[in-house]
Amino acid sequence: MALAAVASAAVVVGAAARQWWPDVVLVVGSVVVGLLVWRFGRGLGVGIVVVVAGLCQVPGLTQAPITSTDAYRYVWDGRVQLSGHSPYGYVPLDDSLARLRDPVLFPGLAPDQRSGVTGIPDDPAQLPVDDVRTRINRPGVPTIYPPVAEAYFTVVALFTPWSAGTLGLQIAAGLIAIALTWLLAVQNPRWAALWGWSPIVALEASNAAHVDVLAALFITAAVVTTARRPKLAAVLLGAAGGVKLLPLLLLPAFRHRRPVVALGTFIASYLPHVLAVGTLVLGFLPGYLNQEGFEDGSSRSAILALLLPPEARQLVAAILALALAALAFHRARRDPIALTCCWLYGAALLIATPTYPWYGLPLIALAALASRPEWIAVPLASYLAYASFGHDTRQGLIHLTAALTVAGALTIRHQLVAKSGLTAPPLPANTGERDETHRPSNLGRLR
Template sequence: MIATAAKYRSVSIVFVLLSIFVYYYIGYPLVRTEISLLISLLALGFACFLGLIHLEKQHFFFLAGIAIVFRLVFAGSIPNLSQDFYRFIWDGRMLLEGWNPYLYLPNDLIASGTAPVAEAQELWQGMGNLSASHYTNYPPINQLCFAIAGLFAGKSILGSVIVLRLLIILADIGTLYFGKKLLKRLGLPVHHIWLYILNPFIIIELTGNLHFEGVMIFFLVWSLYLLHKGSWKLAAVVFALSVSVKLIPLIFLPILFQWFTKHKASEVSKKTFAAIWKGMLKLLSFYGIVITTIVLLFLPFISKEFIANYQETVGLWFQNFEFNASFYYIARWIGYETVGWNLIKEIGSITPIIVLIFVAGISLFRNNNNFQKTITACLFGLSFYFFTTTTMHPWYLATLLLLSIFTRYRFPVVWSFVIMFSYSAYQNEGSVENLAFVALEYVIVYWFLVYELFFYPTEKRNVETT
């Protein structure tokens, strides 16, 4: 037994060392146009990730320690798969100088020579014209993180990167803590948490590329834990903090209907009306706390100009930008074939309505009679949005992956590997997408989703464990 355990631990150490090599190479020497090398490194990283979970899933502190080590490998690296962090640093330094970052375009400030931030030229060039020509859309808690980076490293881009990275690593540790507690409360295996915490996609996209979905997810899983615990008022405040990092959790608000009312809409009757109404009052109070907290956080920035700029920027994601889309690309092709031009504005204006109808349907009529089924409904609602959106950047998937660990569905884990195919756009001049890679990505994801929905073993279908 001792010899066998030592053998397994030796194999685990090999997986750890290979993983460190993968993260080091992606964080430092890799050039993002080297797509074949990137995908090969990712494949190796995912193989080690699955191997470590298989061999060490019961050794919590061992895996927690190496999860932190993997993240620290990126400590001194400048992200080379994303340039968003330049805008993060710009916004934080603007805020510290007393300028409202929601009211000024970097392009305008550079052109007029009035940019009030250190290293303005380098940050402007780094963020690129797409970011520099639009108003910022990062909510206030996100802006607070950017300001913290400016406070501790206001004149060093690398210093700011390190501060931002440490914040994201701390958020991941918080997600590990509350995710473990929620899994225990739901009666699920604690080792499910490693599908998120040790996932190379999460480590690379959040810690490596500095995307703040990690901070949003920390607040989200903390809120879910509090909600299941019964502390719904505090859960509402924490949920608002999550929204104030990234807006995406707003899609989950309708899905909480049955958790508060304990009934589907179709079950409303004279006998159930009183109980449902009592739950509805509590739900409306929850909504009220969420909205009030969000408004208070935005209050220092609010003006007519801010509202106009923010609406314009958010609208761009639905009606102007397109990347790594699924059904939208099919609709776009139909538009070219029928009318001869891109119908993104028309499609982008209809899509939010379709998503809202779908989310309302699963909120009111799907059986979400326990917390795990509520989280599964959140998984389906967010999946539908991602499948229909015009823009699906890889890091968006992090929230879906987190939700999946509380369900029996594993298609987000598969997607977390194949979504990295979208980086194939970098091998072309002008970052033109390779639609063959996009098609391969979604064929694999949909195939696995169909399997889990319709061909999953009957005896396991209602069991939320692996």
């Protein structure tokens, strides 16, 4: 049961440098957890799932973040807001915020030293990602994170001493991961372990403190509450979009569940910041899209990159995304919303193939909620691709393997259900949906 904690600890020990073997440990650990859940998970209770999930979060707290330096930016953004300034209007190296520096975030730049930076650079996208004077990545650009994430950073910063560095955020992320385990376990303890015991969750929550775990909580809560309280579900989905923009991709799945309220919640979260800093509220988002290849398609869509040049790749990716949205919109009335959200989010990740594997955290939660463990192949592939950064063909093949794995699993399920004609019991009452296993065999279709 504690394999997630063991795998997480192994990654913590070995991931000081980006090498292959820590990612292999992560992949193997995730597969083993999945097999154990599938084979022995039927008798699990809510309590044991949640307790083991809590134990899985412990190893990550013993180390500073290892998969990225994002948590240092989170700490800084929260600190800036507590000082009465907007992280959209200042960059970390700005000398006007020098009094907020400390040895944890700025080991090479004391408050009484000058960085030479004032204001926001004219072309921040051209600046280097790292600066040896600080642990904050992209210290020459304003923040990219949406307002709900910024509010979360501020609350955590309020209760975290400066000397604790990222520990407050790591603890908060670990607690969120455990809370999400409980929420999933109330629906189905067996599949909740797929999230709560996952080495990926152990690594990216209590260690890396990635804010994506908060987005996963909001998405899951939105799906769970959508049948009985559709307006609340829409608000939660809008809040998830205010943590990371990707959850807004799920709007087509909520076609009959007040998507306008979700968009309104998302927009409303920006209003205080717009009033404070105007168009600066976009932060580094435009520069990020350019740096990461979203604008020309050059460094995204790794699967399409195996076959298409950058200019065609971007167009095809857009067409596929629109087709997926239309399909989700069409099937939203007949299929369980958890299932629709799962394949929609997973397919979007396969099209875009983000460089950063923690973007897949919400997909793990949705896979657990929809009882579709094959989709875990997508975030697992992202870690292997992350270790292959700079090798475009290898990255594309890794993501293609994940896509084929998902397609193969769904095809096999369809064939088994079609041959047996099985139907299954309803989903737990508080989901408002019927379980896939009691639905007709069309649930096995590839989607």
